[in-house]
Amino acid sequence: MTGSVDPTRAAMAAFRDLPLDRPIAMLNLLRFRDRAGYAADVDAAIDRDVSGAEAYKAYGRAAAAPFARAGGRQVWLGTPQLTVIGPADEAWDLAFIAEYPSGEAFLGMLRDPEYQAAVVHRQAAVANSRLIRCDARTPGPAFGADR
Numbered sequence: 001m002t003g004s005v006d007p008t009r010a011a012m013a014a015f016r017d018l019p020l021d022r023p024i025a026m027l028n029l030l031r032f033r034d035r036a037g038y039a040a041d042v043d044a045a046i047d048r049d050v051s052g053a054e055a056y057k058a059y060g061r062a063a064a065a066p067f068a069r070a071g072g073r074q075v076w077l078g079t080p081q082l083t084v085i086g087p088a089d090e091a092w093d094l095a096f097i098a099e100y101p102s103g104e105a106f107l108g109m110l111r112d113p114e115y116q117a118a119v120v121h122r123q124a125a126v127a128n129s130r131l132i133r134c135d136a137r138t139p140g141p142a143f144g145a146d147r
Contacts, residue, residue, distance in 0.1 A: 004130065024134065027095075027132040029129060029131075029132075032051065033127045035052065036055035037052075039124070046058075052125040053093065059119070077095075078096070079094060099136060103133075
């Protein structure tokens, strides 16, 4: 079964239909390939003999400047240990939350040529992923309260 790595056109159209002028948080869940799987047409200078986790680190380094220019910031990072509720086969290697000042800022990052060049590392690194857009809110004293 092929994992989810890149957004579909329909998902991006739905993203653009949501408000673009307010802060968003993006929940990222990532499962890495054992070995990176670079496409044949990727720059020959790229070291292809790396793990998926190493390729994702290369993505992080290459995407750092466009991420910062977009006003993005990583607000939480963790290594998942156990799926307590949910399919056991949906195990993840890395989870994090990135915040952006707006949906438009996120879309601007995706259009940035430097970011687009970095994506080859993400595509080589990731076996499966989830990227979930969330309306950024201030937590209250109770779980999920004050919608």
